[in-house]
Amino acid sequence: MSVNTFGRVFRFTTWGESHGPAIGAVVDGCPPGILLSEDDIQPWLDKRRPGQSRFTTQRQEPDQVRVLSGVFEGRTTGTPISLLIDNVDQRSKDYSEVAQAYRPGHADYAYDAKYGFRDYRGGGRSSARETAARVAAGAVARLLIPQVRIRAWVEAIGGDAVDPAAFDDAQIDANPFFCPDAAAAARWEALVDGARKAGSSLGAVVACEATGVPAGWGAPLYAKLDAELAAGCMSINAVKGVEIGDGFAAAANTGEGNADRMRPGDSAPEFLTNHAGGIAGGIATGQPITLRVAFKPTSSILTPVETIDRAGAATTIATKGRHDPCVGIRGVPVVEAMVALVLADQALLHRAQCGLSSGTGTISTR
Numbered sequence: 001m002s003v004n005t006f007g008r009v010f011r012f013t014t015w016g017e018s019h020g021p022a023i024g025a026v027v028d029g030c031p032p033g034i035l036l037s038e039d040d041i042q043p044w045l046d047k048r049r050p051g052q053s054r055f056t057t058q059r060q061e062p063d064q065v066r067v068l069s070g071v072f073e074g075r076t077t078g079t080p081i082s083l084l085i086d087n088v089d090q091r092s093k094d095y096s097e098v099a100q101a102y103r104p105g106h107a108d109y110a111y112d113a114k115y116g117f118r119d120y121r122g123g124g125r126s127s128a129r130e131t132a133a134r135v136a137a138g139a140v141a142r143l144l145i146p147q148v149r150i151r152a153w154v155e156a157i158g159g160d161a162v163d164p165a166a167f168d169d170a171q172i173d174a175n176p177f178f179c180p181d182a183a184a185a186a187r188w189e190a191l192v193d194g195a196r197k198a199g200s201s202l203g204a205v206v207a208c209e210a211t212g213v214p215a216g217w218g219a220p221l222y223a224k225l226d227a228e229l230a231a232g233c234m235s236i237n238a239v240k241g242v243e244i245g246d247g248f249a250a251a252a253n254t255g256e257g258n259a260d261r262m263r264p265g266d267s268a269p270e271f272l273t274n275h276a277g278g279i280a281g282g283i284a285t286g287q288p289i290t291l292r293v294a295f296k297p298t299s300s301i302l303t304p305v306e307t308i309d310r311a312g313a314a315t316t317i318a319t320k321g322r323h324d325p326c327v328g329i330r331g332v333p334v335v336e337a338m339v340a341l342v343l344a345d346q347a348l349l350h351r352a353q354c355g356l357s358s359g360t361g362t363i364s365t366r
Helices: 038-048 108-115 127-146 184-197 225-233 247-252 331-354
Strands: 011-016 022-028 065-069 083-088 149-157 205-213 239-246 289-295 305-308 312-319
Touching: 011 127, 022 127, 038 065, 038 331, 083 312, 127 247, 149 184, 149 247, 149 331, 205 247, 205 331, 225 239, 225 331, 239 305, 289 331
Parallel strands: none
Antiparallel strands: 011 022, 022 083, 065 083, 149 205, 205 289, 239 289, 305 312
16 A cells, blocks of 8 residues: 555645656645635745755756645635646656666665566655645645744754854745854855765755644644654655654753743743643643754765666666755755644644634634
8 A cells, every 4th residue: 555645634645756747735624715825835835946046956847836626716615625736847867877776875776675666767756856745735734723833944954053042033034045043054055065066965954843833732642743743744755853842862861851840821831941842742732842854865966876776786876867965955845834734634633622612723714
């Protein structure tokens, strides 16, 4: 079985391949009556669009979205919303060698092992091209939870991290790295340029914060909010790690040091720290939800690396074509989209179980 659908009530399915005629998503479970147009979706796709700087792939895709169904007279109807994005700048000839040999670190061998057949053009479904469909679906999800602000940024590239003391929200959209630290962004120019010119690539860490999430969203045990967020972000191509709150650093702390102490507040507890990342027992506490997502270096590189061909013989491969020297940069809007998709689903799940009495926030029809 191949699983291409994510979510429980608010569900989306992505379809299409990197070098096929188009990619897209079908969003199901969206409540009726929500104002929705292509203009609500396009700005988020523009943030992810390739070819906007020398630090990303030079594939030129306009990523113009079309809404094919589920909207009538500007409002959602409650039926499946079909979103389509044309592919217009494929160069499948660049992947002739990939057809015969496996790229180490990529999904080539794993796909062959599972299916005995694969679309080698750009990696097919394993290409980061698929994430454009997620971003389109995530734009719809955001409309369900207008009280929630989701903001992501690149925290580190190639092990070089931002200075938390220099964090400036206005800087995130002011440089090609989604970097909140102007000095770090300047360093990263040389760092990513060096990797690109060397035919190599770099990994990155993307941090994300969601504020305005009401206390009560989520569920115990098998549908924990942090588990759903981790699953959603881990499903992103090239992601190899997800932390909620302090994550692995919590293992080096003490019980009293890790405790998010509470004091009385006006209408809710006042938390003195947020080591838990806004989630306790799988349920939102009302604090900002924080997470960090680790992106591996792009596996398609010009540097020759040892591998085997489909017959099992030893060879080397250097991947031609246009690839991100640091795929984590364009991972920022993708992480935001997956967080929005999870939170929209959780809002509807909470309303289904608990009604409008607590923690629901607002499902908006604007």
